[in-house]
Amino acid sequence: MGEDPHIATLTGLLSERARKSPDREFLRFGEESWTFAEIEAWTSRLAHRLIEVDGVRTGDRVAIMLPNIVHWPVVWLAALKAGAVVVPVNSSYQRADLTFLLRDSGARVVFTDDERAGLLKEVTDAERDLADLRVVDVAADGSAPFPATAPPLRVTAGTLANLQYTSGTTGFPKACMLTHDYWVRLGWTCAGVTGLGAEDVLLTAQPFSYMDPQWNTALALTIGAPLVVLPRFSASGFFADVRRHRATFFYVLGSMPTLLFKQPPSADDLDNDLRLVLCSGIPVGIHAQLEERWGAPWREIYGMTESGVDLFAPVDDVRAVGTGSLGQPVPTKQVRVVDSQGADLSDGAPGELVVSGKPMMRGYWNRPEDTARVLRSGGPPGNEGVAAGGGWLHTGDVVVRRPDGGLQLVGRIKDMVRRGGENIASAEVEAALERDDAVMATAVVAEPDDTLGEEVKAFVQLVPGVAADRSTAERIVDRAGRQLARFKVPRYVEFVADFPRTPSARVSKPALRTRAANEPGVTYDLGSRGRTGGASAVPAEGRLGVDVVRDVAVLTLRRPEKLNAMDVATRLQLARTVREFGTGADVRGIVLTGTGRAFSSGEDLEAAPTSYAQVRAAVESFHDITRAVVETRVPVVAAVNGLAVGGASEITLCCDARIGTPAAEYYQPENGRGITISNASSLLLTRLVRNHATRMVLGSPRIGAEEARRIGLLDEIVAPEELLERAVDLVVEWTPENNTTALHLALLRPRPDEIEQAFAREDAAAQQAWESGVFSAGIEGFWNAKGAGEQRRDARTTEETWT
Template sequence: MTVTTDRMGHDPIPATLTALLAERTADSGDAEFLRFEDWSWTFGEIDTWTSRLAHRLIRVEGVKPGDRVAVMLPNVVQWPVFWLAALKAGAVVVPINSAYQRADLEFVLTDSGARVVVTDGDHLPLVRSVLDGDAALADVQVIDVAADGADSFPATAPDIEIDAGTLANLQYTSGTTGFPKACMLTHDYWVRNGWLCASTTGLNADDVLLTAQPFSYMDPLWNVAAALTAGAPLVVLPRFSASGFFADVRRHRATFLYVLGSMPTLLLKQPPDPHDRDNDLRLVWCSAIPAALHADLEDRWGAPWRELYGMTESGFDMISPLDDVATVGTGAVGVPVPTKQVRVVDGDGAEVPDGEPGELTVRGRPMMLGYWNRPEETARVLRRGGPPGNEGVVVGGGWLHTGDLVVRGPDGSIRIVGRIKDMVRRGGENVASVEVEAALERDPSVVGAAVVPEPDEVLGEEVKVFVQLADGIPADRATAEAIIERAGTQLARFKVPRYVEFVDGFPRTPSERVSKPALRERAATRPGTVHDLRPGGRSRPAPRPTQGYLDVSVEREVAILTLCRPEKLNALDVATRRRLASAVREHGTGATVRGIVLTGTGRAFSAGEDLTAIPSSYDDVRVAFETFHDITRAILETRVPVIAAVNGLAVGGASEITLCCDARIGTPATEFYQPENARGITISNASSVLLPRLVRGHALGMVLGAGRLDAQGALRIGLLDEIVDPDQLVERAIDSIVRWTPPNNTTAQHLELLRPGMAEVEAAFAREDVAAKRAWDDGVYRAGIESFWEGRKAPVPRDGVEPGRA
């Protein structure tokens, strides 16, 4: 069947995957449909097999419409077969990455409420272990694909009512910003993506599609839908291998394929082969084609490469037409498909002018129904509203906020410049990581690059890049200097990386993106050599995480951040504050831990700012305030609970840090003390905004009276949630986080609702900055610090504390 381009915006016919398979069986039953390795199956054979399995699921496993059937398999033919069989039974399929380990598997099974797990012998022990170890999963049944027992069941499909809006998949996202979320995807979602693919590319029965991605991703599944639409065979490789990929393309005579992420760069880094252009390709689709390599990719394999933009949540959004040669090498990501609208908006949802960066928002069909069991998260990303007069132009729900930072050109073209939260804040400039990575990956010596922020006392953050080199390139300082020098010809000066660390490879998410939290964690626990390329900089081993007076450990999936400078009562220097904010952000995504505990060593939680470093200019004061501001931001923006385990004295800025946390647990020795006002120095945002939320009318007495508040007093007014023995403190905090983050939880959404809005906090930052400038200009700030040191000439107070910061 050929779907012409002029029908791209029409509703697909048939409207369900099951009806589409039935139609292909009726008109092309003997034609090849699926090819795995050297084995292949026709549309008719797959139709019969899936019908028998559907009856088995209903009669043996008791599957009813709407029940969830999880599939944990590598790329074997049983994957798409059980997908289609479960859909014929009216069930909802839950794809599970075959590389998952115990924690991930248990989370998905529990969150989805799966009744059946389909797996193979290699994964059966893990599945059994998870099911046996969790009473909530005791009734889940397991099917081993080695003996599916389908032969004795009817060869015709069960009489189950299915329509375009019937839920087909719970497709889990990779979970790099918290617990994975399941997108609810209907039959219309999959059929419409297949329809759009076939109509855009002109696919027909003479084509051969090829995919190498795991079936737990969405890409092979829409490839199945496209093959069903066009009546063309789909070749499925066991896995992606850059060295052998195009040999497989030639062997199977593939005409159409889709690659994504780092795959194009890895392919182009392979040694040239005289047979590279000896292929049947007429089109390659790719997401995020490296702009500088685009023409080289086309030239090497003799086929057009065109951009496809979309997300699991929304399917196909924008496509570069086959004849659109003008976009080659521009970085443009295509034009909206007829069933979609796109807008580029600022933080308030207002459309930005051409040439200015903003967030890409999308609406129309296909689109997920929402996130499974997460209405608050659904409402956050799928928002109503839009340009006046355009409501209802496109059928569908709200505008999907993609999180992608883009620029729209005068011609309407869209170019991605980064992720909204994947930025480095260097001085007053925002550096988009993706732009720096793209410049580096144009270098023939570089296989891959990943940019992360590195804390810096002066600029706030510096640009650091992890680089994977091509084979045979020495990982030394000379190579680092040469790569950065070449990249510097393409980047503004403030975007050029200062630090380079070479790696053998990158940890990746299930969607093949580099997992930057995992990369930073790996670098912290197994540091390599970091090349500091500023003038006079040196190459040195990467610092251990315990440096900067902050120790980082993980217990029971909870990150414990410990201030570890007891001889100075854990006074916070600038480096420690930078490291603390960075550590909170790293673990606060929820990708690797379920919560954060912040505590101290010795008898002090922290004595606030280290006043041994007296500011010599207002710039020093500004850095001091901004670093405390940034800790507040980091804590309030986490997607996991943060608990302060206040083991002793919490003075000044340290007292205010505890106010940012979601709870405070103390010991009998806990004391809070904010002495700044007594010395004429302004308080911080945490006191002005957060303290009144916690203790109401007691806030004035604490701040203006500048008195000490002991543990019982803090408990009485609500500043402490409980008091425990010192040896139970951290363990009690961990217990609380575990209790607050059960499987299938909405903790992140509740945190967002319960915490103060960042607009209110940012306004407090601005007020404090004005007050701090006034205090510095009037001489009050310096006089207040000097009066502290004058006081230290007298007998040391009983606690020996160094009072905190402004």
């Protein structure tokens, strides 16, 4: 593979095959087949026609808009013999896409069939600058009278062969300029990867306008083997075709492996001649089962339209099965993993994959700025400008380098969900969801979220017979949650009957988003994630949100319309959740915060105790939060986003640090309301603010952020948009690898016996307040004052309305 190919052009390969093995089968479409000699003669005659009838000259563009019929590769090879540059056109394009491609490429001739001729006439009639475009119907290509020997034109390795348009998922499609060397070297390298030979049978089902059947053609020319071309990909009938044609090799990508695997098992599954399957994106969870079911190795091969083939997993490397490894660079390629500034990253650090070497596109047609953006010069010392065109190709794929030197795909830079500061690769979540037997296919996208920026939404296509209801959504997400970090688990699920797809069987997410916006379906909001594998930590209507950001649990009180007031059930839930994460088994720390403009208003006075038993339950629930926090083996940080009242402000005192926004405000009105402090504030408050504790408890002043920082209630003040990120940063900073954080926390925090002694004093004070009637009078006074305030507001509103 490290050597240069023996023959430099595609047309030269065809000529050599026709000379050495003229009667060997080359192309098979349905029940018809053509030998190398037949295709050599046909393409030569058609090349003459292009030159003599259509006036094609070297460098002119010839477009092909055809489905998977034999005329596609015949026109391709004929146009190359005529010195032309081929422009593959998706056969399903409609007027706007077609007009753009023809105009952008400057095509002079287009080959099509009767089904698409009417559309092309509409375009040429309506677009003045395309009026001279020649349209040729392949049913009568007019090649018969011409010589069966190739025109005497000089075609070299560097001669441009294709303008291969990318999918255009972001903006208009761009055309990669691909030379003969690109295609020949791609076939040469794939032959070396696979070890295939003349006795093999290749099979492809993707549209010929896409890369895969074209490089399969180059591979067939390289090894002298036949290529079987199916009309289209059909998961239900694919392996029947594999058996019928006795195929020994095929290539699939995207959702194809999952769609094949989801077909009902058959007694005929092992009745095939397969020797090898290459795939881009083998689902990790079913990799071994794919091999077992069909009795052949499946190996990763990685590349792009811009670069051909870059990485592969060797056929004999059985250790790679189920690891997600993309393999190693081919001998003619160099790869790096870099950060956003282009600096090389260490093993295990996610970064962008950049590639240099051969094959490589010459650049984007008529787009020098786009070319300069993705093919950049530079690199580590000694490697500058090693790529064709003098640059490193920036793939846009995020990878990590494994300890064995292989690379593992994390996701696309642009196909990511940024959730609360975490980057989540859609592909990883999709793979986890698709391991479920009930799931046919998925597509994961970002859903805007006021708190976290973006949330994870999964569109899910179920296998027939599975109910598309909430319980199914919860079960699927529950199972996926056992394989994913908590912050990656989808919050939203929408079931769909099918997906809009590109001709290469990839889900078209832009089309999916457009369809969802125009025809919205039922979306199940499963709430924030709790423990791994749990569909939800609390019901969707619950008052405690649970998230994991960079391995830090973020617990959010979420009752903003009531200033995040906490009833007993919420407090007990908070204590349980702190204990769950506090072991350090799943996260490195905990952050407590609230939604809206308040951290929390503390005790929910709408559910105030009406008996001493209820008082004891209320007080004990606050005690339990204190115990849970101080018993954790991980740091706990309070992110005080606004008002912290009473018991809520006391909860922050239990934390190892308190970070606030300028809106942070502490207020402890218990004394004025006849309520006692309830969760060791008597101990913790004096430890923090010393002589300020008395005036805070007895005088009940409101303490703003700046004063809170001055006296020690807050450790620092940050902008609201930076609060959670800074709190998470602090936890990460305090928990380095191989740390002794848990030991230090046990030494720095109050001793359990000290806290229990404080609890005993507070319990006695609470009982006295209740028995004296002060407690009830304080609550009643609160509601009387609140009611009078509401009456005054109502009166003002009435007066303003009449005015």
